[in-house]
Amino acid sequence: MPETSRRGLLFGASAISAGALLTACTSNEPKNAQPASNSQPAADDKPGKPVTIGFAGPQADHGWLNAINVNAKSRAEKYSEVTLEITEGSNDTAAQIGQVKTLINKKVDVLVILPADGKALTQVGLEAMRAGIPVVNLDRIFASPQAYRCWVGGDNYGMGLNAGHYIGEQLKGKANAKVVELAGIDNLELTKQRSQGFADALKNYPNIKLVARQAAEFTVESGQAKMAQLLQAQKQIDALWNHDDDQGVGALRAIQQAGRDEFIMVGGAGAKSAMDAIKADNSVIKATVLYPPTMAASAIDLARALGQSKGVSGLSEMEIPTSLTLYSAVVTKDNIDQYLPTGFN
Amino acid sequence: MTQPAPSAQHNGPDKGALAGPSDAPPSKTGGGRPALGLRLDVRILSLLGVLAALILVGGITEPDSFLDTGNLQLILTQASVIGVVTVGMTFVIISGGIDLSVGAMVALASVWATTLATQEYGFAGIAFTAVVVGLAAGLVNGVLIAYGGMVPFIATLAMLASARGLALQITDGKTQIVTVDSVLNLGLPDSYFLGIPPLVIMFAAVTVIGWLVLNRTTFGRRTVAVGGNAEAARLAGIDVRRQRLYLYLLSGLCCGIAAFMLIVLAGSGQNTNGNLYELDAIAAAIIGGTLLSGGRGTIVGSVLGVLIFTTITNIFALNNLQSDVQQIAKGAIIVAAVLVQRRTLRGGET
Numbered sequence: 001m002p003e004t005s006r007r008g009l010l011f012g013a014s015a016i017s018a019g020a021l022l023t024a025c026t027s028n029e030p031k032n033a034q035p036a037s038n039s040q041p042a043a044d045d046k047p048g049k050p051v052t053i054g055f056a057g058p059q060a061d062h063g064w065l066n067a068i069n070v071n072a073k074s075r076a077e078k079y080s081e082v083t084l085e086i087t088e089g090s091n092d093t094a095a096q097i098g099q100v101k102t103l104i105n106k107k108v109d110v111l112v113i114l115p116a117d118g119k120a121l122t123q124v125g126l127e128a129m130r131a132g133i134p135v136v137n138l139d140r141i142f143a144s145p146q147a148y149r150c151w152v153g154g155d156n157y158g159m160g161l162n163a164g165h166y167i168g169e170q171l172k173g174k175a176n177a178k179v180v181e182l183a184g185i186d187n188l189e190l191t192k193q194r195s196q197g198f199a200d201a202l203k204n205y206p207n208i209k210l211v212a213r214q215a216a217e218f219t220v221e222s223g224q225a226k227m228a229q230l231l232q233a234q235k236q237i238d239a240l241w242n243h244d245d246d247q248g249v250g251a252l253r254a255i256q257q258a259g260r261d262e263f264i265m266v267g268g269a270g271a272k273s274a275m276d277a278i279k280a281d282n283s284v285i286k287a288t289v290l291y292p293p294t295m296a297a298s299a300i301d302l303a304r305a306l307g308q309s310k311g312v313s314g315l316s317e318m319e320i321p322t323s324l325t326l327y328s329a330v331v332t333k334d335n336i337d338q339y340l341p342t343g344f345n
Numbered sequence: 346m347t348q349p350a351p352s353a354q355h356n357g358p359d360k361g362a363l364a365g366p367s368d369a370p371p372s373k374t375g376g377g378r379p380a381l382g383l384r385l386d387v388r389i390l391s392l393l394g395v396l397a398a399l400i401l402v403g404g405i406t407e408p409d410s411f412l413d414t415g416n417l418q419l420i421l422t423q424a425s426v427i428g429v430v431t432v433g434m435t436f437v438i439i440s441g442g443i444d445l446s447v448g449a450m451v452a453l454a455s456v457w458a459t460t461l462a463t464q465e466y467g468f469a470g471i472a473f474t475a476v477v478v479g480l481a482a483g484l485v486n487g488v489l490i491a492y493g494g495m496v497p498f499i500a501t502l503a504m505l506a507s508a509r510g511l512a513l514q515i516t517d518g519k520t521q522i523v524t525v526d527s528v529l530n531l532g533l534p535d536s537y538f539l540g541i542p543p544l545v546i547m548f549a550a551v552t553v554i555g556w557l558v559l560n561r562t563t564f565g566r567r568t569v570a571v572g573g574n575a576e577a578a579r580l581a582g583i584d585v586r587r588q589r590l591y592l593y594l595l596s597g598l599c600c601g602i603a604a605f606m607l608i609v610l611a612g613s614g615q616n617t618n619g620n621l622y623e624l625d626a627i628a629a630a631i632i633g634g635t636l637l638s639g640g641r642g643t644i645v646g647s648v649l650g651v652l653i654f655t656t657i658t659n660i661f662a663l664n665n666l667q668s669d670v671q672q673i674a675k676g677a678i679i680v681a682a683v684l685v686q687r688r689t690l691r692g693g694e695t
Contacts, residue, residue: 022481025474026515027462059513066518186668215668219617220520224610225423229662232419233410246520246615253612257533258415273522345519 051110051307052083053300054103056096057138058116059089063246064269067293067344068114068138075297082304093120100124104131110303113148114138114296122147134306136299149306151323152299154291156193159328160241163194163266163289164201166330167239170264170286171208177238180230180263181213182223182251184243191215194243194268211237216247223250231258239264245271245288252277255284270331272343279336287332294342295326388634392649395682399653403660410663418542424655425548426451426606427625428648432555433599434626435647437592439559441572441639442497444596446486446504447626451619453508454478454604459521459614468527471608476601482508483597487590501593505623512616521614532609544606551602556644568592572639629654632682653682 053076060066069089076084085108087099096116101124103111111128115121118140125147128135137148171177181198184191195213202208214230216222223242230240231254242248245267255265267274267288274288305312305320312320331339403411410416430447437444457463458475466473482504489500523529530536531543538546559565567588570578579585600619608614631637632653633646657678661671 022457022474022477025460025463025466025470026457027460060518063518063520212665213667214662214665217617217620219620220611220613220615221607221618221620224612225658226662228419228423229659232416232659233407233663233665235410249520249522249613250611253532253610259534271520273520 047079047081048304048308048310050081050083051304052085052108053303053307054085054087054100054106054108054111054133055113055300056087056099056103056111057089057114058096059091063271063344064244064291064293065089065114067342068296070344071293071296072112072300075300079304082300084300091116093117096121097124100128104128104133108133109307110134110136112136112138112296112299112303115140115142119143134303136303136306138296138299145322149322150302150320152295152302153325154295155325155328156190156291157197158325159268159289159291160194160197160199161201162197162328162330163241163268164198165204166266166287166289166332167241167264168201168205168208171205171238173207174238175207177205177208178211178234178236179208179239179241180234180237181210182227182230182240182242182247183213183215184218184247186215191243198241208238216244216250218244218247220247220250220253223247224254225250227251227254228258231255231260237263239266240284241266241268243268245269245274248274248285252283252285260284266330270339270343272340272345275331275336275340275343278331278333279340281333287330290329290331290339290342292326292329292342293344298324298326389643389645389649391685392633392646392653392682395685396649396653396656399656399660403656403663406660407663411660414540416659416663418537418540418545420652420655420659421545421548422542422610423659424651425542425544426603426610427622427629427655428548428651429551429599429603429606430619430622431626431629431647431651432551432644433596434623435630435633435635435642435644436555436559436568437497437596438627438630438635438637439572439639439642440568440589440592441575442490442589442592443501443627443637444486444593445498445501445623446482446508447596447600448619448622449505449508449512450479450482450597450600451604451607451622452512452616453482453515454601455607455614455618456512456516456521456616457614458604459523459608460515461521464523464525467525471523471525471528472605475605475608476598479597479599479601479604480594481597483594483600484590486597487593490593491586491589497593509616512618516614516616518616523608523612523614528609529612532612544610547602547606551599552644552648559644564588564591569640572636572641574640625654628679632679653678 055072057068058065060069073084076082085103085106090096090099093116100113104127111133113125113135122143125135125137125142126144129147134149135147137151139153141151141153142148167179183195199210202210212230212234214226216226227250240263242251242265248267261284263284264286265284267285268291270288270290270292274285277283277285278287302320311317430451434444434447454475457478458471463470463474486501486504489495490497536543567583570583571585571588575585607618629650630642630647633643633650635642635647657675
């Protein structure tokens with residue numbers, strides 16, 4: 001049928017041109033791209049003996065994890081003698097075990113592992129340690145201390161605690177203050193720890209009551225949906241703590257859509273968009289509690305020190321410590337400039 | 346919008362040719378038609394009953410926050426994005442297929458439409474990209490299934506994986522914030538038309554068009570015929586392959602529209618968008634009475650299914666119930682809704 005073929009031809013041509021137009025639209029490069037950088041390396045800067053560091057992390061499917069990868073890579077590039085063997089991130093436990101085993105077989109000098117699931121990867125951590133490769137365990141902790149030489153991670157309980165204390169101080173003297181909590185994924189232990197810390201901090205302030213809590217999923221979409229419901233349920237509140245700045249983008253959208261501004265909002269994790277808003281000081285968000293992705297850079301520093309059998313400068317110990325819990329800093333307008341470079345997109 | 350009346354109207358004995366999808370099975374006797382009409386009514390009525398019961402529960406437990414216009418706007422807005430996806434899914438399921446890639450297509454379309462390069466083209470660029478990416482993904486599904494001979498389950502599962510992967514590649518795990526004011530403003534109260542959010546109007550429009558297409562066009566009747574018995578449809582002269590291609594294209598189109606709506610709602614694009622939409626859309630369609638094996642289903646039922654889900658979520662959140670309780674209760678309510686429906690149906694037949 002000639003009619004059909006002509007139609008087909010037209011359709012094909014338009015599909016191809018639309019495709020060509022669209023592929024030009026996948027670019028996401030800002031005009032002057034600059035990766036999230038951070039301050040100078042903490043350890044001794046002088047080049048030492050060559051070290052190969054193997055790095056295995058989960059799939060960087062959201063801002064914070066992505067910043068982890070960027071921080072690890074850029075820190076490794078700062079040292080001329082460090083070679084970074086980085087695996088493709090995976091959220092699948094079996095796949096990640098395979099990747100770590102590959103790195104062990106390659107006989108890297110030191111391993112840095114951010115497990116998709118800390119407990120599930122304990123065994124492969126043990127295997128590496130037995131093979132004589134020191135493991136730096138990043139953030140999500142292994143079940144056994146034998147599986148790592150050094151653990152570096154954030155303080156989730158402290159994050160909730162510091163958010164609670166900040167809100168408590170801001171609402172001091174306000175009778176019957178109402179606080180709302182927008183939590184992260186409830187299946188994760190870190191969410192429980194953050195909520196526990198927050199609740200414990202609020203106990204110090206008898207004038208404050210936690211009136212509602214809903215769990216979102218670290219995504220913008222879920223943040224918008226859950227926040228919209230929370231605002232509908234609570235007609236008047238004094239403060240909001242949101243566990244994660246990624247879902248906070250959605251939460252801020254819901255707040256804008258509801259036309260509410262009677263409260264202060266405190267974020268978590270430290271996304272650049274949240275920091276920009278804090279600096280601009282034109283929305284409800286007044287602070288964010290940091291869960292710094294710079295810990296990946298610190299892990300690279302520690303791995304390098306381990307590979308070169310050095311201690312950490314600034315400490316008088318001969319060896320590097322077995323665990324390093326990072327402080328969950330509260331970032332407000334006053335200290336924002338110091339932290340802005342660590343914000344992730 | 347949720348009136349069951351229209352489907353009853355065209356069940357007169359002289360309008361057999363125009364009969365809706367649920368009338369497809371031939372009746373044994375001439376007097377069977379009114380009974381079948383009643384059957385459809387009972388199905389929709391039982392859904393309305395469930396919805397009314399939920400509204401009662403919401404009104405009693407949280408009278409202050411549940412029963413006001415703000416909450417009605419909220420429920421309808423939250424239902425709108427998944428609702429549009431469900432309309433497309435309903436067509437596909439009626440035809441005997443399944444589209445597991447809807448969530449991934451929404452994610453891909455929403456991130457493609459919010460890249461910095463696309464945003465330079467403003468409102469039109471974002472809307473165009475979202476719709477065309479949805480259509481293109483649907484086209485790939487359709488070609489693979491209709492002409493490549495792949496099982497829908499497998500073809501769309503493959504699309505689910507690839508589209509999510511491509512979405513992640515485009516965003517690089519970052520949240521793409523929209524800075525185009527005309528798009529952002531569409532989601533704010535200032536642009537509500539007579540108190541109705543634009544997203545809800547779009548949802549209503551897609552529902553009405555979907556209803557018309559399914560019940561009043563040859564395309565709709567062919568969809569039901571293909572789902573009821575593909576071989577019989579082929580022998581009756583329907584180009585089954587082309588019909589299937591169009592149906593997956595339609596599902597892709599709905600996902601593209603939904604992606605644009607999600608961009609307006611959330612003010613951003615993220616590769617995690619549309620998480621588990623496939624399950625929500627399938628569940629809503631099935632609660633709405635669409636047969637998973639194809640050949641039967643209604644748009645009104647599916648939309649009611651979506652509204653029931655959204656209302657449940659809303660009531661739980663207003664009562665400050667946590668996600669563990671929410672999930673347990675949601676599962677129980679799905680089972681209860683389907684059981685109630687079956688029971689009423691059996692009562693209506695005998």
